[in-house]
Structures are given as C-alpha cells and as structure tokens.
Amino acid sequence: MIHKELLALHFGYFRRKFREASKDKIIAAQFPHFEAPIFANFCAWLYSRLFMQATVLNTDTSGEELYALCTLLEAPAAQNLSMEEALQDYGIGDNHWMDPESVASVYGVTGKGSLLRKLCANVLNWKTLEKITKEDNTWWGRVFQQYPDIKTEMKSATRQQGETWKELILETRPRADIELGAAAGRVYMKLWLDHLEPEKDEDGTVARLTK
Structure with a gap:
C-alpha cells in the first residue's frame, strides 16, 4: 500500500486523478506493462528519494523503463534522478x-x-x-x-x-558561470563541471560521474 498523500505530492498524474474523483470513489489507474522490479524501485524512490542498487532489481534496460514510468506518472524529481543515473550508466x-x-x-x-x-x-x-x-x-x-x-x-x-562535450558546454556557458552554478548546487551545472573536470581513479582512468 502506498500513501495517497505521497502520490499526490510527487506525481502530477495522481494529483489530477484525485481532483477528478469524488471523496469515496475508488480510483482506477491503467498503465502499460512494467515488470514488478520497476514498480519496486518506483516505491523505493517514493519513500527514500533514492533508487535501490540491488542486482535483482536492475537489468540492462531497467533504467530506461524506470524513466518511462516516471515520465508517465509526471514525476519530474524522479525523472531527474533517472537521467542522472543514465548519464553515469552510459x-x-x-x-x-x-x-x-x-x-x-x-x-x-x-x-x-x-x-x-x-x-x-x-x-x-x-x-x-x-x-x-x-x-x-x-x-x-x-x-x-x-x-x-x-x-x-x-x-x-x-x-x-x-x-566534444567540453566544446559544446563552453559554447553554452562560460566556465566561471558553470563553477558558480555547481557550487550553488545546480545539478545540471555539476554534471557540466564533471565533463570539464572528470574525476580520475588511481590508475588515471576517468571515473564514473559524481553525484
């Protein structure tokens, strides 16, 4: 069972459904087929704002399917997290x-x-x-x-x-603005800065993008 208040808080789809329904009416929601692990990760995010990093829940295509579900449910915060994880995975x-x-x-x-x-x-x-x-x-x-x-x-x-991503990014915004935006906590500028200054592992290879 998922709390109605959480659904209404995070998902535009459910906010609309709740407004349209009468007080005692049972709301019917129909979605395309998604595997159970996708819904499990969706529920995990709803209560923790994180996706579970469990092997049994993650397949080669689960990230894209999770993004699709978040898009269907009109959940921008979950979409953003899905996109960040996609950037890391790719x-x-x-x-x-x-x-x-x-x-x-x-x-x-x-x-x-x-x-x-x-x-x-x-x-x-x-x-x-x-x-x-x-x-x-x-x-x-x-x-x-x-x-x-x-x-x-x-x-x-x-x-x-x-x-290169570096060329494309610097055409969009001066480096100094990107550094200021990243320091202020803007997620997309943190990602841009990661591309300009990628973290490296001890062996000198580029590490995965930071959060």
Whole structure:
C-alpha cells in the first residue's frame, strides 16, 4: 500500500486523478506493462528519494523503463534522478558509448520529444557509426531497422559527430558561470563541471560521474 498523500505530492498524474474523483470513489489507474522490479524501485524512490542498487532489481534496460514510468506518472524529481543515473550508466567520455540494447530500450519505452531520446542521440554522435566493429553491425542494423527515428534524431542532435562535450558546454556557458552554478548546487551545472573536470581513479582512468 502506498500513501495517497505521497502520490499526490510527487506525481502530477495522481494529483489530477484525485481532483477528478469524488471523496469515496475508488480510483482506477491503467498503465502499460512494467515488470514488478520497476514498480519496486518506483516505491523505493517514493519513500527514500533514492533508487535501490540491488542486482535483482536492475537489468540492462531497467533504467530506461524506470524513466518511462516516471515520465508517465509526471514525476519530474524522479525523472531527474533517472537521467542522472543514465548519464553515469552510459559513461559518457572518450572510451564510452551506448550499446545497441540500451539504445533499443530508450526508443522502445519513450516517445518522440523525450529528453532521454535527446540524450541518446547526443551520446551516439560521440562516434561515427563506421567505427563500430563489423561484428556489431548486424546488431546495430536490427536496432536501426526497428527504430528508424534513431538516425533522424542523431542528425538533428545538438552534439554533432566528433564534437566534444567540453566544446559544446563552453559554447553554452562560460566556465566561471558553470563553477558558480555547481557550487550553488545546480545539478545540471555539476554534471557540466564533471565533463570539464572528470574525476580520475588511481590508475588515471576517468571515473564514473559524481553525484
């Protein structure tokens, strides 16, 4: 059982449902099919504002599915956390990219105009498709055939092939403004600063993005 007050506080979908319903009426809510672990993580966030880091609840595509559920329920705070975790999972950087399964998951659970699709298109433009190994081309070919919007959105993405995140970020905002914004706690500027000054592990490799 989930408290009505929490649902109304965090989710635009339920606020609207509660306003439309009479005092004693039972509210019926119908959603597309989501696996039980996705709802478990959704409930965890509702009470703790964190997603559970349990292996049994996390699959290769659970992050994208969780983002889709948060979008459906109109929960911007949960969407923001999902997006932050997506940035970490995709490991944006010189040696990181998205794999075809992640891309298919994004396009399978989101619609046109989704911010997660926009992120996906920008990440894919980090490399050219010609750099994918011959073995992977069959895999990618199936994904592009199933979701033709991918190539279209890559062409219209903010970040074009070969353009570094550092170049793109500094075109948007001076570095000094980014540092001030990050110090003030603005999440997106913290992420920008992470791209400009990525943390490194002891062996010198770039670490995962910080929270």
